[in-house]
Amino acid sequence: MTPPPTLSPTVSTAPDLVAGFPFPFPNPTYRYTTNVEPARGVVTTPAGQWGAAVVDVDSAYGEELAERAAILERDPSRHAVLPHMQVACWDAMLCLMRELALSRPDAFALEVLDDLEGGSRAAYRWRNDLLGIDHTFVLGDASTLPDEPLRWITAQVQEDVVLLDERDGVLWGDAGVVTFAADWSFGFDVGMSFLEIHGPVPRIHAEGVITRAHEFIKRLQPNETYRRTNWTLTVHRRLDVSTETYPEWGPDRPMVLTVDDETFGRLVHLRTEVQHLVRLPESGAVMFLIRSYMLPFDELARVEEWRERAAAVIAELPEDMADYKGIATYRDRAAAWLRAQAPTP
Amino acid sequence: MSARIDLVVTAVDDAVPGIRSLTLGSPDGERLASFTPGSHLVLDVPAGEGRPRPAANAYSLTGESVDPRHYAISVLRCAPASEGGTAGGGSAWVHGLAVGDRVTATPPRSAFAPVHLATRHLLVGAGIGITPLLSHLRSHVRWGREAELVYLFRDGHGAHVDELKELGGDRVTFLADRAGLAEDLAVRLADQPIGTHLYTCGPAGFMDAVVALATELGWPSSRVHLEPFGVEALDPGEPFSVRVAGDDRVLDVPAGTSLLEALEDAGHVVPNLCRQGVCGECRVDVAPGSSPVLHRDLFLDEETKGAGDCLMACVSRAVPAADGRAHLEVTL
Numbered sequence A: 001m002t003p004p005p006t007l008s009p010t011v012s013t014a015p016d017l018v019a020g021f022p023f024p025f026p027n028p029t030y031r032y033t034t035n036v037e038p039a040r041g042v043v044t045t046p047a048g049q050w051g052a053a054v055v056d057v058d059s060a061y062g063e064e065l066a067e068r069a070a071i072l073e074r075d076p077s078r079h080a081v082l083p084h085m086q087v088a089c090w091d092a093m094l095c096l097m098r099e100l101a102l103s104r105p106d107a108f109a110l111e112v113l114d115d116l117e118g119g120s121r122a123a124y125r126w127r128n129d130l131l132g133i134d135h136t137f138v139l140g141d142a143s144t145l146p147d148e149p150l151r152w153i154t155a156q157v158q159e160d161v162v163l164l165d166e167r168d169g170v171l172w173g174d175a176g177v178v179t180f181a182a183d184w185s186f187g188f189d190v191g192m193s194f195l196e197i198h199g200p201v202p203r204i205h206a207e208g209v210i211t212r213a214h215e216f217i218k219r220l221q222p223n224e225t226y227r228r229t230n231w232t233l234t235v236h237r238r239l240d241v242s243t244e245t246y247p248e249w250g251p252d253r254p255m256v257l258t259v260d261d262e263t264f265g266r267l268v269h270l271r272t273e274v275q276h277l278v279r280l281p282e283s284g285a286v287m288f289l290i291r292s293y294m295l296p297f298d299e300l301a302r303v304e305e306w307r308e309r310a311a312a313v314i315a316e317l318p319e320d321m322a323d324y325k326g327i328a329t330y331r332d333r334a335a336a337w338l339r340a341q342a343p344t345p
Numbered sequence B: 001m002s003a004r005i006d007l008v009v010t011a012v013d014d015a016v017p018g019i020r021s022l023t024l025g026s027p028d029g030e031r032l033a034s035f036t037p038g039s040h041l042v043l044d045v046p047a048g049e050g051r052p053r054p055a056a057n058a059y060s061l062t063g064e065s066v067d068p069r070h071y072a073i074s075v076l077r078c079a080p081a082s083e084g085g086t087a088g089g090g091s092a093w094v095h096g097l098a099v100g101d102r103v104t105a106t107p108p109r110s111a112f113a114p115v116h117l118a119t120r121h122l123l124v125g126a127g128i129g130i131t132p133l134l135s136h137l138r139s140h141v142r143w144g145r146e147a148e149l150v151y152l153f154r155d156g157h158g159a160h161v162d163e164l165k166e167l168g169g170d171r172v173t174f175l176a177d178r179a180g181l182a183e184d185l186a187v188r189l190a191d192q193p194i195g196t197h198l199y200t201c202g203p204a205g206f207m208d209a210v211v212a213l214a215t216e217l218g219w220p221s222s223r224v225h226l227e228p229f230g231v232e233a234l235d236p237g238e239p240f241s242v243r244v245a246g247d248d249r250v251l252d253v254p255a256g257t258s259l260l261e262a263l264e265d266a267g268h269v270v271p272n273l274c275r276q277g278v279c280g281e282c283r284v285d286v287a288p289g290s291s292p293v294l295h296r297d298l299f300l301d302e303e304t305k306g307a308g309d310c311l312m313a314c315v316s317r318a319v320p321a322a323d324g325r326a327h328l329e330v331t332l
């Protein structure tokens, strides 16, 4: 029996989650491209807007952080840091704190308490009013933090984080906290190269998308930040659809074909990943942020442009891509369902 | 066009003959962006006084890299053409700046980062080439990584000597003559634990010697890193011609004029930054029907250069093919 989804269905209906939903289909058809653009550009949608923040905090904050904590508790392999990545983890922590403070100055603040010189270590004060944290720490001194830096800060952001080390002209996924992976496994991929991690994706190798992305990322300069989107469909509002938990969610795919239309619209979600790439300054590592947003079809269909566009893209998607995204079994019904919601004249 | 930041000169230090250390702050006194050790700024050098065109010169950042209050650079004055030298005049311009002067620059760019997987870092610098290694050493000290530094300079002409002593203590060795360096390095290079990475910066001849020694002692190239600072003036090259796809004109590129300059003079827009073959901005595609390319950049890898289908317009040239013609067909 499939366990119930861990997130409450009410979360998905909060108005800010609809208004801020990053609808992922700018074009009437979808193909893989190296679709990177400078970060922070605001995108206006028929329902609202998204894109101003690199680290986005919304009304699902508390619930998603609780979910992450529960997953890490069950499966510690979702957090891994190879020994040479410690500086990158401090770097990532500072960067995420600065981004939080930029997105929500009312709730977060990072302050440098003294200057560094001659190889010394500065003290910082970090405030997170949403979680009631007010903490002073010394850069690089692990004893001044309550947890490993990457793990501590990922308990305060909704994004998954992978840190890529660059050496010998190659990027390596050598650290991260990934609890909301869509059909992949960080525990399996850690220590692999960027090119190996993307090994199973059809088409993109032949089309050079990944090698071009790899070259592009390697050219990122300190603090430069770019973003791209990716998408899939998920049954239930379930953030953790990693390979490890397949036995839990795999059966949902055939199951959803058997439910009535009303249930189908409630269960099937369009899932957008907004991915940010940041070249971290002190370590030179690349931080890869993945934020997953989900909108149930019945909400999506209320925005006429979204309904129409999503139906067209899903219906047209080539079979190999549908297969790789894990939606081959129900994509036809998904497209038909969306089409059937067309407003009656 | 890459983004620029505005900076103001907040201090000038001329204590070492021929070398000027500049401190640059943000005009509003805010902290500046953190950078990767070994990064450089590309300063915009305006046209003027013997400089027919604006230029952009790269200088390594020597100061604090995490949440810095200012960026610091140290610049060796090289004689420009107007004084009978071969330099472009950028360093002479820096030596003429005063506290309060405004300058523009790129944000810090990284091309010489420490390798984090290294178990130990051996830094070998000569002359003004000490600058990126100073920020490496600062970072190694902060994070408790194993590092040692060897610094070769002419007596009385060493920059940052006191700072290095204070920062690195007995991890720093100062040497005054090239012969002593060869001996010292032969011992050091033979003696490093597996996993040590070597970083060197200084004049081209010096770096060549360090690399040759390392290679001889069996160091794989993946563990040897060079920062080609102050790219030396390239030879003016032979004249050639070029045609841009979609444009019928055949342009002449005389000796002493770069392909980039010739394209700009003809009204083409080519993104560019360093104009020295290091930044990678000015890449153009080379089409069939072109003569062989003399790649003189430090940006493209050997494989790409071999493929011959692109070049860096700021430094690369055509060389005569078998038919004696030196001509390029390019796509912008």
Ligand code: FES
Pocket: B271, B272, B273, B274, B275, B276, B277, B278, B279, B280, B281, B282, B283, B297, B299, B312, B313, B314, B315
């Ligand atoms: S302008 Fe930098 S490589 Fe040509």
